[in-house]
Amino acid sequence: SAEAAGTESSAASGDTVTIGFAQVGHESDWRTASTDSCLSVFSADNGYDLQFVDCDNDSAVQLEAVRGFIEQDVDYIIIDPIVSTGWDTVLTECEEAGIPVIVIDRTIDDSDKYVSWVGSNFKTEGLAAGEWLKAYTDAKGISDVNVLVIEGSTGASATIGRTDGFKEIADANGWNILDSQTGDFTQAGGQEVMESYIKSYEGKFNVVVCQNDNEAFGAMDAMKAAGISYGVDGDVILVSFDACTAGLEYVMSGDINADFECNPLAAPFVEEVIKRLQAGETPEKEVYMTEHWFVNEDVLSTINVNGEDQDLTVVTKEIV
Numbered sequence: 001s002a003e004a005a006g007t008e009s010s011a012a013s014g015d016t017v018t019i020g021f022a023q024v025g026h027e028s029d030w031r032t033a034s035t036d037s038c039l040s041v042f043s044a045d046n047g048y049d050l051q052f053v054d055c056d057n058d059s060a061v062q063l064e065a066v067r068g069f070i071e072q073d074v075d076y077i078i079i080d081p082i083v084s085t086g087w088d089t090v091l092t093e094c095e096e097a098g099i100p101v102i103v104i105d106r107t108i109d110d111s112d113k114y115v116s117w118v119g120s121n122f123k124t125e126g127l128a129a130g131e132w133l134k135a136y137t138d139a140k141g142i143s144d145v146n147v148l149v150i151e152g153s154t155g156a157s158a159t160i161g162r163t164d165g166f167k168e169i170a171d172a173n174g175w176n177i178l179d180s181q182t183g184d185f186t187q188a189g190g191q192e193v194m195e196s197y198i199k200s201y202e203g204k205f206n207v208v209v210c211q212n213d214n215e216a217f218g219a220m221d222a223m224k225a226a227g228i229s230y231g232v233d234g235d236v237i238l239v240s241f242d243a244c245t246a247g248l249e250y251v252m253s254g255d256i257n258a259d260f261e262c263n264p265l266a267a268p269f270v271e272e273v274i275k276r277l278q279a280g281e282t283p284e285k286e287v288y289m290t291e292h293w294f295v296n297e298d299v300l301s302t303i304n305v306n307g308e309d310q311d312l313t314v315v316t317k318e319i320v
C-alpha cells in the first residue's frame with residue numbers, strides 16, 4: 001500500500017510507525033484485555049498505524065497474517081503465538097525482510113529469530129497453583145486430593161507451562177489427577193468438559209483446576225446445574241488462572257478459591273522495546289511482567305515457589 005511504501009523513512013524520521021499485530025483470537029476476557037491494551041497504546045494518536053489481525057485461534061491464519069505484514073513492509077511485527085512450534089520458516093522470512101519481530105505472551109520453542117519477548121512465566125503460575133493447593137489442603141486437613149484439570153488450548157505455551165508446573169507438585173505429593181482435557185480457554189469449552197467430567201467422576205473429585213477464568217465460569221455453571229457445591233463453602237476446591245476482573249469478583253464472593261494472575265498488559269512494555277529499537281539500541285531478549293496471586297481465605301499469607309516466599313493477596317473486599 002502507499003502507506004506501507006513510506007514506512008522505512010518515516011519510522012526513521014519519527015513519523016508514523018507501522019505495526020502488524022497477529023493476535024491469537026478473542027477466546028477469553030484475558031484476550032480482550034490484551035487486545036484493548038495494544039489498541040490503546042499503538043493508536044493513531046500515539047503515532048502508530050496498527051494493522052490488527054484476530055487469528056481466531058487458527059495457526060494457519062496466523063502464519064498468513066505474518067506473511068501479509070511482510071508484504072505490507074510494516075516497521076515491526078508483534079506475534080502472540082497460538083502454538084509454540086512451526087515458527088522458524090516465517091520468522092526467517094521476517095528476518096530476511098529486515099522486519100523486527102516482537103513476541104508477546106505465549107512463547108516460541110523452535111526459533112529465536114525475534115528481537116524480544118514480553119510475557120509471563122506460565123510454569124511458575126502452575127507451580128504456584130500446586131504449592132497453594134498443597135498448603136491449603138494441609139491447613140484444612142484434606143489428605144485425599146483428587147483433581148480434575150481443564151486445560152487451555154492444546155499446543156499453547158500457556159497450557160504447557162501451567163500443566164507442567166502443577167503436575168510437578170501433584171506428582172511430588174501423590175495427588176490423583178483423574179483427568180486432564182482441553183476446554184480451549186473458553187467458557188463454553190470449560191462447561192462442556194466439566195459436564196462430561198461430572199458424568200464420569202461425580203463424587204470422586206474434590207479439586208477442579210481450570211487453566212483460565214473463562215473455563216472456570218463454564219465449570220461453575222456445570223457444577224451448579226448438577227447440584228455440586230464449590231468454592232470456600234463448597235465440596236470442591238476451585239482453582240483458576242488469569243485473575244481477570246470477573247475472576248477476581250468470584251474470588252471475592254468465594255466461588256473461586258484461588259486465582260493466579262497472568263498480566264495481559266504487555267503493550268506498554270512492547271512500546272519500550274520499539275522505542276529502544278527506534279533509538280538503535282538493543283532491547284532485552286526477555287521481559288517478564290509482575291503478577292499477583294489472589295485467594296479468598298486468610299488461611300495462608302505466603303507460599304514458597306521456586307525456593308522463594310511469595311505473598312498471597314486476600315480478596316474479601318472490593319479491590320478490583
Ligand code: GYE
Pocket residue numbers: 027028029030031105106158185211212213241242262
Ligand atoms: O490465560 C487465556 C487466554 O495466552 C496467557 O490465553 C494467555 C492465555 C490466557 O485465552 O485466558
